Structure formats: C-alpha cells, structure tokens
Amino acid sequence: MSQSFRQRDILEIARAEGRVRVEDLVTRFGVSAQTIRRDLSELADSGWLERVHGGAVLRSSVTNIGYEDRRDTNEAAKAAIAEACSVAIPDGATLFLGIGTTTEAVAAHLLGHRELLVVTNNINVANILAANRECEIVLSGGRLRRSDGGLVGTLTTSVLEQFRFDVAVIGCSAIAEDGELLDFDFQEVGVSQSIIRRARATWLVADHSKFERSAPVRVGSLRDVDRFFTSAPLPEEVLRLCRDWGTEAHVVAPEAEPRERAAG
Amino acid sequence: MSQSFRQRDILEIARAEGRVRVEDLVTRFGVSAQTIRRDLSELADSGWLERVHGGAVLRSSVTNIGYEDRRDTNEAAKAAIAEACSVAIPDGATLFLGIGTTTEAVAAHLLGHRELLVVTNNINVANILAANRECEIVLSGGRLRRSDGGLVGTLTTSVLEQFRFDVAVIGCSAIAEDGELLDFDFQEVGVSQSIIRRARATWLVADHSKFERSAPVRVGSLRDVDRFFTSAPLPEEVLRLCRDWGTEAHVVAPEAEPRERAAG
DNA sequence: AGCCAAACAAACAAAAACGCTCAAAACCGA
DNA sequence: TCGGTTTTGAGCGTTTTTGTTTGTTTGGCT
Structure with missing residues (x-):
C-alpha cells in the first residue's frame, strides 16, 4: 500500500488519467524528479503501476510480472x-x-x-x-x-x-x-x-x-x-x-x- | 510488455482500428519513422502485433478466424x-x-x-x-x-x-x-x-x-x-x-x- | 525480368531518463 | 531539546531512447 500521501495521490492520478509522467508530477508536487522516480518505483514494486520510460501506467497486463x-x-x-x-x-x-x-x-x-x-x-x-x-x-x-x-x-x-x-x-x-x-x-x-x-x-x-x-x-x-x-x-x-x-x-x-x- | 507510453498508445490504436500504419503514427506522435518501426518491431516480438509492410495488424489470438x-x-x-x-x-x-x-x-x-x-x-x-x-x-x-x-x-x-x-x-x-x-x-x-x-x-x-x-x-x-x-x-x-x-x-x-x- | 520508390534494419551519437549514493533536511517519540 | 529514523535533493556515472545516416529489402509497375 502507498507509503505516503504523495504516492496515494499519484495512484489516484494514474487511475484517473491512465498514466503519469515524471515531469508532470515534479511540477504538480513541487519535488525533485528523483523523488518522483522513487515513488513510481515503489508503486511499481508493489504492483500498482507499471513503470515505463518517462513515467508509469496503470498495470494492465494479463498476468503479473513475477510470472x-x-x-x-x-x-x-x-x-x-x-x-x-x-x-x-x-x-x-x-x-x-x-x-x-x-x-x-x-x-x-x-x-x-x-x-x-x-x-x-x-x-x-x-x-x-x-x-x-x-x-x-x-x-x-x-x-x-x-x-x-x-x-x-x-x-x-x-x-x-x-x-x-x-x-x-x-x-x-x-x-x-x-x-x-x-x-x-x-x-x-x-x-x-x-x-x-x-x-x-x-x-x-x-x-x-x-x-x-x-x-x-x-x-x-x-x-x-x-x-x-x-x-x-x-x-x-x-x-x-x-x-x-x-x-x-x-x-x-x-x-x-x-x-x-x-x-x- | 510495452516499454513506453507510445507503445501502449499504439497498441490501443491497433485494438481500436485493427491495424496501424507507420506513416500515420509518425504524424500522430511526431517522432521519426525509425522510432515507430522500432516500436512496432518490439510489439511484434513480444507477440502483441503482427508486423506487415507499412505498419502492423492485431495478432489473431486464441479464437478462430470466423470469430x-x-x-x-x-x-x-x-x-x-x-x-x-x-x-x-x-x-x-x-x-x-x-x-x-x-x-x-x-x-x-x-x-x-x-x-x-x-x-x-x-x-x-x-x-x-x-x-x-x-x-x-x-x-x-x-x-x-x-x-x-x-x-x-x-x-x-x-x-x-x-x-x-x-x-x-x-x-x-x-x-x-x-x-x-x-x-x-x-x-x-x-x-x-x-x-x-x-x-x-x-x-x-x-x-x-x-x-x-x-x-x-x-x-x-x-x-x-x-x-x-x-x-x-x-x-x-x-x-x-x-x-x-x-x-x-x-x-x-x-x-x-x-x-x-x-x-x- | 528489370526498375524505382518506399519501407526497412543496422549503426552511431546526442539527449533524456535513470539509479545509485551520500549528505542535508524533516520528522518523531521521549 | 536530543538522538535516531525517514525522507528528500543533488551529483554523477550508466542506461535507454531517439534521430540521422547508411545500405538493404520489399512491393508495385512497366
């Protein structure tokens, strides 16, 4: 589950828009790109999002990554x-x-x-x-x-x-x-x-x-x-x-x- | 799995329209044809699309042709x-x-x-x-x-x-x-x-x-x-x-x- | 069959994105 | 306030992405 308010918000945005960009999130939250990347990585690790270059998308593959x-x-x-x-x-x-x-x-x-x-x-x-x-x-x-x-x-x-x-x-x-x-x-x-x-x-x-x-x-x-x-x-x-x-x-x-x- | 936003979008377009053309995608995304070709090749390699000259088509999957x-x-x-x-x-x-x-x-x-x-x-x-x-x-x-x-x-x-x-x-x-x-x-x-x-x-x-x-x-x-x-x-x-x-x-x-x- | 233009793949270099690390900052309970 | 923990941002080397260039393949046409 999300560790911080920001991660929760990111997830919300992702659900609403289907995707999030690192750049957008940086301006939106006023934090560094590195922090956003960390958030996205963590959300990806726990299976909520799928990381792509430049951002992340809602996970939507048939089976999960581990498999x-x-x-x-x-x-x-x-x-x-x-x-x-x-x-x-x-x-x-x-x-x-x-x-x-x-x-x-x-x-x-x-x-x-x-x-x-x-x-x-x-x-x-x-x-x-x-x-x-x-x-x-x-x-x-x-x-x-x-x-x-x-x-x-x-x-x-x-x-x-x-x-x-x-x-x-x-x-x-x-x-x-x-x-x-x-x-x-x-x-x-x-x-x-x-x-x-x-x-x-x-x-x-x-x-x-x-x-x-x-x-x-x-x-x-x-x-x-x-x-x-x-x-x-x-x-x-x-x-x-x-x-x-x-x-x-x-x-x-x-x-x-x-x-x-x-x-x- | 799709590595980028663009590949995901391409897949979406392909699903909606049945096929995609390199040329269309170039204008649509404002990137070079080579980049689009790379995307299509990767999507084809991972089995999502089938490559054809000038573009790609949805791969027919489990079900039979009539269907x-x-x-x-x-x-x-x-x-x-x-x-x-x-x-x-x-x-x-x-x-x-x-x-x-x-x-x-x-x-x-x-x-x-x-x-x-x-x-x-x-x-x-x-x-x-x-x-x-x-x-x-x-x-x-x-x-x-x-x-x-x-x-x-x-x-x-x-x-x-x-x-x-x-x-x-x-x-x-x-x-x-x-x-x-x-x-x-x-x-x-x-x-x-x-x-x-x-x-x-x-x-x-x-x-x-x-x-x-x-x-x-x-x-x-x-x-x-x-x-x-x-x-x-x-x-x-x-x-x-x-x-x-x-x-x-x-x-x-x-x-x-x-x-x-x-x-x- | 031979020709041409379009489509293609490979290679390379520039730019963007990335992850790692470390130190500063914020936070927290005592 | 203090000690310890967590979060954050910046630096820096690495990886990924991308456009260009080059040469090859393909498909259509005569």
Missing part, C-alpha cells in the same frame, strides 16, 4: 522436459494438465498431438492448446488467480472428480529432500490430491531449480508420482526414494542454447 | 452498447457475463470498474478482464468451444447454481419478432435458464443485426430480460412486447465513425 519473469527462467530446461513428457503421451489420451510454467510448456509441445482430451485448471494451458484444433479442452471452473493463471477453489476439485485421466501432468513449486512436493497455496492441496486420485498415472514435471527452493505447503509426495521428468540428475537421497517408491525418473538434458537471448 | 471476423462486425454498435451497459454497472457488483462478442465488449468496458466479482463462461471475457486487477474473476468450468471461446456443458450449469448475481449480462445469436432469444447451440438452453434464475437482474446486449438473423434454438425470451441494450430502434412488435413485459429498452447510437475501414 512473466518466471516463465523465462530455465526456459531451455522446461522445453526439454516438456518435449520428453509430450512424446510419452499418446494420441487419443485423456489428460490433466496442472498449474505452472512447466505444464504450460508441455501444453505447447502437445500442439501436434491428435484427439486429445485435456482437462486443465490453468487458463494459459487452455489458451495455448486452443491452437490445436484436434484437442478437446475442458477447463475446470474456479477463481482465476492472476499470479499464474490458475483456476483455484472448491469448484476445481468438484469438476475434477467427474473425470478419469490416463495421465495427469502436474508441476510443483519446490521439492524437498524427503520427496515431498511443495507449493505456495494451501488451496492446491485439495486439487492435487483429487488429481492423483483421479489419474491412472501421475507425472511430475519440474526442472532442477525446484530442488533448490522451498515452499510452505505440502501438496503431495514423489511417492504418488509414477514418472518424474526433470532436467538434472537427482540428489542422492531423492534418487533412493524414487527407487523405493517405484517412481521412474526421466532426466533430460536441456538443448544447448548458444545464442544469448537479449532481454525482450 | 475474429464476426468480432469486427458492427464494432461501433457493440462498443456503444457496451459503454451504455457498463456505466449502468456499479462498482462492487457481482456479475455474470455470458458468451458472445458483445459481452466481451462489455468486459472491455469494465476495465476501469473496481471490486467487481465477475463470473463468466467465456474464456475471452476472462482474458480481457484479467487486465483489471481490482476484479475477481471466476470461470465456470466446461468444454472450451473454439468457435467463440465459450465454456459449455453440464459443468457450467452446476457452477452457476452456486452464485447469486446482481446482474447477468447475456447476449444471443438472434431475436425473433415474438421476443424469443435464439442461439445455435442447444446446450446453451440450460445455461441461459440457470443464469436467469440466479440473477437479480438480467440484461441483454445485442446489436440491431440480431433482429435480422435467425437461429434454431430458443434459449429464453425478452420477457425474462430486465434491460435490453441495443443499437437501433426496436421493431414495433418487439417494442410493444417490451412494454407489456416491463423490459427496459436502452437504444444507444453508435459513435459515428466517418473513416471507411478497409477489410483487415
């Missing part, structure tokens, strides 16, 4: 995982695709598949797969979570109960050393459990960075997973657990991407 | 209807927005509203309204119908039953002389009835061309409608029915658009 950034991280790894996962999915399958950038990458790799029935609680997956005309898409209902395009809430769970999936492809925010799958949103617990129960096979897609992270909510365990697609050799401990639990680990090597990608 | 065409028809009328409808919707309302290009136009006009709760069975509405951070969005589940982005099927109905709407804004494919609302998909019948039952007020948005069309399935009647926003005076017969049924007809005049638009 767009996240989508870019480990892009190559995600693509490789998605590729491996998608070739293991036969035409004609009934699928579930969950929330997360990696499952979205899987969706993008399913554009060539035929006669799929895909159920998802991820609006981005739906938008992506809409390009595949041979794919029936069912969206679970629910509240749209802007941070990642997920549809969450009890609606989602009740919809999932009506299906029986050949394969459920899920992601997670982090993987603990003891094989627990972690997420940031406790609402995901019910959804995950529902999915695992309704799927003949549960596949986890998660790049190696997930081992280096943590998250507060336990949504499941690698024990519930039949196949685990990831991008680097598993930690010793986790590998042992997978053996014990019969979880097939598929380690894929990301395509070398020699060209440096300029920040788009 | 994109339809979206263009009576654009001015739809915008005027949407404008009138949206100003009648108070901040903080709980809304339902149905399937159709006109309801999508309403969604676009709700971007400035605050604290809305919008339930929809139209994925395009969700995509549009995602830009309004002060708007809670709930998607009904269902099968994604590519032809118009609608979510259809029994899932939709069961989700709708869980809400009570202040206003339900619906469209239809055609309006018969006897005041019946017609559609092409019989699955819509259940959804429409559900919506009308769950809403304190039902508003119909439909431009005048709907009187000149027909469609096979009866999804409801003007009798069920509390307000009817349209773009040309009603046929005598229909007007009389509205009076009898207490249906408020709001006839709006589309903004005159003097410039001829070439087919995009």
